[in-house]
Amino acid sequence: MTRADPSRNAALVLFSGGQDSATCLAWALDRYRRVETIGFAYGQRHGVEMQARTRVRAGVAERFPGWAEKLGPDTVVDLSGYGALAESALTAEREIEMGEKGLPTTFVPGRNLVFLTVAAAHAYRRAIPVLVGGMCETDYSGYPDCRRATIEAQEKAISLGLGEAMRIETPLMALDKAETWALADELGGKALVDLIVEESHTCYRGERGTRHAWGHGCGTCPACELRAAGWEKYLETAR
Template sequence: MSKALVVFSGGQDSTTCLFWAKSKFDEVEAVAFDYGQKHRNELDVAAKIAKQAAVPLAIYSLNVLGQLSRNALTDSSLEVEAEKPADRPPNTLVEGRNMLFLTYAAILAKEKGIANLITGVGQADYSGYPDCRDEFIRSLNQTLNLSMDYHYQIHTPLMWKSKAEVWQLADELGVFDLVRFETLTCYNGVPGDGCGVCPACKLRKNGLDTYLKIRVTGDAKLP
């Protein structure tokens, strides 16, 4: 029997991955992390969606992340940058977040006899975070295998998909409305279509607008 553990936040990408996992594996569990994020109501959203999906969800605290480096997602004195800087990652980068999430998820997975880890990171249409790159994921996969002497496989179903293609996948999985109206991607903690002004909302909306155009026309191919 195939089992998978999804790193889950209740956002567009991880929710799409959650239902992708349900279509690929016999048993699916999810794990979420409280890392001191200002939009921590995402954890309530994650719990609600996991319950709807009939997927067990475990939530663990990693509050130390917000104490180790300054970023706009954990530091209330920093405003989220409206646009991505040209010469560096945006100030919403939480250093080491994906590495730590996947490492803790791997520890939990081994304890449960699960070898498949799933994360919603993507490199094709992303916010400039270095820990979303395919090269990093492949490197971490090898490191986890060596460090724990366990054969993990990290799945990244969204790695090369644009945001419009992520919307398309959600639609194909039958969860378009759930992803659109019940997930929380917004850095300001607004569910659904979000605040409309933070970078996460803009990226999400651009992809949605592109996908809705082809959805209305019935054209199966994205530009």
């Protein structure tokens, strides 16, 4: 894999505590000398996502001493006002289904655009020139703000607005979920895969009671189905 320019020695990871952002955190720690994380409390229906962030970060620091030395502060930003405006099945009691505009009701309008803008403001003050996000257009659920074209346009807008270059790295953009599991394996081996399985959270319904082979979740929402299918494909490929 191509390593980042050594002069760009710091990165800020948009970190939700899910499988994708956990893999992105490991990816950044493998490449940059200093890595910080940022999360967003945007009125999510389920607090388990915010709890997963803490557990995954702690697990990374405990299991990977070399990465622990690079892992800097975590910042959580309160965006609950935005979440109330951009109501979805992730922020309000709504059914998870396809909406009238052909997008799933889990779509939070402009979420990645808002997150990236806020993260860029924080990164600017922290002298961090790189943002890392888990956006993916291969397995995305119809979310227009996960597309490569959207992220490239946002990178340009942010850089223009800040008056200096701000790069947005999306290491999962062209990967499916099986390849994301494989990337975690490549980066941190079984220890990282086990950590992501046990501690990360993806389920839209916020279920943590049932432990499947691929982790905790309801097993029937689109996020769980995608994660489970990727896990099975990953295991088949790894054999």
